[in-house]
Amino acid sequence: MAVVSVPKKKRKDDTRLAILFIAPALAGFLVFMIWPTLRGIYLSFTSFNLLTPPEFNGLDNYIRMVQDPVFWNSMVVTVYYVIINIALQTAFALAIAVMMQRLTKRTWLRGVVLTPYLVSNVVAALIFLWILDYQLGLGNRVLELIGMDRIAFLADSAWVIPTIAVINVWRHVGYTALLIFAGLQTIPETMYEAGRMDGASELTMFRRITLPLLRPILALVLIITVVGSFQVFDTVAVTTRGGPVDSSRVLQYYIYDMAFGRFQFGYASAMSVALLLVLIVITFLQYRLTRAEQSDLA
Amino acid sequence: MATTALPVSTPPLAEPPPPEKTGFPYGRTLAWIFMVLVILASLFPFYWMLRTALSSNNALYAGSDSLLPVQPSWGGFERVFGLQSGQEAIDAGGAGQPINFWHYLANSVIVSTLITAGQVFFSAMAAYAFARLQWRHREKVFLFFLAGLMIPAIFTLLPNFVLIKELGLVDTLLGISLPTMLMTPFAVFFLRQFFLGISREVEEAAHVDGASKVRVFFRLIIPMSTAPLATLGILTYITSWNDYFWPLMVSYTDRSRVLTVALGVFKSQTPQTGPDWSGLMAATLVAALPMLLLFLFFAKRIVNSIGFSGIK
Numbered sequence: 001m002a003v004v005s006v007p008k009k010k011r012k013d014d015t016r017l018a019i020l021f022i023a024p025a026l027a028g029f030l031v032f033m034i035w036p037t038l039r040g041i042y043l044s045f046t047s048f049n050l051l052t053p054p055e056f057n058g059l060d061n062y063i064r065m066v067q068d069p070v071f072w073n074s075m076v077v078t079v080y081y082v083i084i085n086i087a088l089q090t091a092f093a094l095a096i097a098v099m100m101q102r103l104t105k106r107t108w109l110r111g112v113v114l115t116p117y118l119v120s121n122v123v124a125a126l127i128f129l130w131i132l133d134y135q136l137g138l139g140n141r142v143l144e145l146i147g148m149d150r151i152a153f154l155a156d157s158a159w160v161i162p163t164i165a166v167i168n169v170w171r172h173v174g175y176t177a178l179l180i181f182a183g184l185q186t187i188p189e190t191m192y193e194a195g196r197m198d199g200a201s202e203l204t205m206f207r208r209i210t211l212p213l214l215r216p217i218l219a220l221v222l223i224i225t226v227v228g229s230f231q232v233f234d235t236v237a238v239t240t241r242g243g244p245v246d247s248s249r250v251l252q253y254y255i256y257d258m259a260f261g262r263f264q265f266g267y268a269s270a271m272s273v274a275l276l277l278v279l280i281v282i283t284f285l286q287y288r289l290t291r292a293e294q295s296d297l298a
Numbered sequence: 299m300a301t302t303a304l305p306v307s308t309p310p311l312a313e314p315p316p317p318e319k320t321g322f323p324y325g326r327t328l329a330w331i332f333m334v335l336v337i338l339a340s341l342f343p344f345y346w347m348l349r350t351a352l353s354s355n356n357a358l359y360a361g362s363d364s365l366l367p368v369q370p371s372w373g374g375f376e377r378v379f380g381l382q383s384g385q386e387a388i389d390a391g392g393a394g395q396p397i398n399f400w401h402y403l404a405n406s407v408i409v410s411t412l413i414t415a416g417q418v419f420f421s422a423m424a425a426y427a428f429a430r431l432q433w434r435h436r437e438k439v440f441l442f443f444l445a446g447l448m449i450p451a452i453f454t455l456l457p458n459f460v461l462i463k464e465l466g467l468v469d470t471l472l473g474i475s476l477p478t479m480l481m482t483p484f485a486v487f488f489l490r491q492f493f494l495g496i497s498r499e500v501e502e503a504a505h506v507d508g509a510s511k512v513r514v515f516f517r518l519i520i521p522m523s524t525a526p527l528a529t530l531g532i533l534t535y536i537t538s539w540n541d542y543f544w545p546l547m548v549s550y551t552d553r554s555r556v557l558t559v560a561l562g563v564f565k566s567q568t569p570q571t572g573p574d575w576s577g578l579m580a581a582t583l584v585a586a587l588p589m590l591l592l593f594l595f596f597a598k599r600i601v602n603s604i605g606f607s608g609i610k
Contacts, residue, residue, distance in 0.1 A: 014431035025424035028480025034371040036457035118593045119586040121541035122558045127343045166513045182605030231452045234542045
C-alpha cells in the first residue's frame with residue numbers, strides 16, 4: 001500500500017515491544033498455572049512427603065485411591081453437597097432474578113441481594129455457626145419458640161451437609177441471581193408485550209418465554225456454579241473439619257488433610273487429578289445436555 | 299384491603315380490560331413479599347453479628363431472645379484488638395491469648411493491594427499487546443491464555459505450594475500474593491475486550507504526532523480505561539481479601555497471617571464449652587467491614603460488573 005511517508009516511520013511489526021508487554025503476565029501464566037498443572041499430574045504418580053525428592057511409584061496412588069473407602073465417602077459427600085447446594089441456589093437465584101426483572105430493576109435491590117457475596121466464606125461460616133449454635137443460637141431459639149426440637153445443625157451427621165449447603169447458598173445466591181438477571185436483559189421486552197397482548201399470565205410467560213430463551217445463559221451459569229460448588233472447602237474447614245466422623249469430609253478437605261495433615265503430597269495430588277477429571281467430565285456433559293452453545297433467540 | 303380472592307395464575311379471558319388495572323395486584327404483592335423475605339434473609343445475619351459483637355459474652359445466655367445487644371459492651375472488640383488483659387479475657391469467656399487484629403488487618407491490606415496493583419497493571423499490559431500490537435502468533439498465544447480459564451484454581455494450589463516452598467517464600471506476604479500478582483486469564487480477557495473497543499483513530503492521531511506505542515499506552519489508553527480498570531481492581535481486591543484456602547496453606551505464623559486465616563485460628567482457640575461468641579462476632583465484623591464499606595461506595599459499579607460482558 002502506498003502510505004505517505006511520515007517522518008518517523010512506524011514499524012508494522014511490534015514483536016519486541018509485545019514481548020516486553022506480555023512478559024510479566026506470560027511468566028505468571030507459565031510459572032503459576034501451566035507448570036503447576038503439569039507438575040500436579042506428575043506428582044500424582046509419585047510418593048512425595050515434601051522433605052525428600054518425589055519418587056516415581058507408577059499407579060500406586062491411583063490403586064490406593066480406588067481402594068480407599070474414605071476417598072469414596074468423600075466423593076459421595078461432595079456430590080450430595082453439590083446436589084443440594086446447586087438445586088437450592090439455582091431455584092432461588094432464578095426466582096430472585098425474575099422477580100427483580102418484573103418488579104424493579106433498581107440498583108439498590110441488586111446491591112442488597114449481593115451483600116452476602118461481599119464477605120468471605122469464613123465470615124459467612126462463622127455467622128451461621130453462631131446463629132445455628134445448639135444452645136445459644138437464634139435459629140434454635142426460634143425452633144423452640146414454634147414448638148420444635150432443637151437441631152444440632154453442624155454436629156449431627158444427617159444435618160451437617162444440608163446445613164453447609166444452605167450457608168453457601170446464602171453467600172452465593174445473590175451473585176448467581178445477578179448473573180441470571182444479566183441474562184434476562186437479553187430477552188427483548190417486545191416478547192413480553194406480545195405475550196400480554198395475547199392475554200398470557202406472568203406464569204405462562206415465565207414458562208413459555210423466559211425459560212426457553214434463558215436456557216443458554218442458565219446452562220452457562222450452571223456450569224460455572226457446579227464447578228465452583230465441587231471445590232467447597234472453606235466452610236467445612238472453619239465449622240466442622242470434616243466431622244462428625246467423616247460426614248462432612250468433602251473431597252477438597254480430604255485432599256488438604258492428606259497433604260498438610262499427613263504430608264502425603266503424592267496421594268493428595270492423585271485425588272486432585274481425580275477431582276479435575278470429574279470436573280472436566282461434568283462440564284462436558286452439561287455442555288452437551290443443555291446445548292449451551294445454541295440460542296433459541298436466533 | 300380487598301378481600302375477594304382470585305387465583306393469581308388464572309389466565310384472563312379475552313374480554314376483561316388490561317389486567318394491571320383490575321383490583322388488587324395479588325401477583326405483585328406476593329412477589330414483593332418474597333423479595334422482602336429475600337432482603338431480610340440477606341441482611342439479618344449481618345445485624346445479628348453486630349448485635350452479638352456489642353453484647354457482653356456472659357449475658358448472651360440469659361438474653362438469647364433479645365433483639366438488641368445484651369448488656370452492651372465493647373468487650374468483644376477489646377479482646378479482638380488485644381486491649382484486655384489475659385485474665386479479663388478469660389473471665390469474659392475468651393481465649394486469654396493475646397491477639398492483635400490490627401496486625402492481620404495490615405497483612406490483609408498489603409496482600410490485597412499487592413495482588414490488585416500487580417494483577418491489574420500486568421494484565422493491562424498483556425491485554426494491550428493482545429488487542430493492539432502487531433506480532434506473530436498473537437492469536438495463538440491468546441488462545442493459550444484462554445485455556446487457562448479452564449484450569450480450576452484448586453488444582454494448581456498444591457503444586458504451587460511446593461513451588462512457593464522451593465522459592466523460600468512460605469510464610470511471607472509475597473508468597474501469598476505472587477501466584478495471582480502477575481495475571482489471571484480472566485483479567486487479561488476482560489481488559490482486552492475493552493481495549494478492542496477503543497477507537498483506533500485517537501491512537502493513530504497520537505502516532506502521527508510522533509508518540510511511541512509505550513507512550514500511547516501510558517498516556518492515552520490507561521487514562522481512557524479508568525472505568526474498567528477500576529472495576530477489575532475492585533473485584534480483584536474483594537476476591538483476594540476473601541481468599542482463605544491459599545493463605546491457609548502458605549502462612550504458618552503471625553508474620554504472614556491474613557484476616558481470614560486469623561479468624562479461623564481465633565475460632566479454634568475459643569473454648570469449646572461456652573465459646574466467646576461476642577469476641578468471635580466482633581472479629582468477624584472486623585474482617586467483613588472493610589469489604590462492606592467498599593461495597594457501600596462502589597455498589598453500583600460492582601453490581602453492574604456482574605454479567606456475561608466478558609465471558610460470552
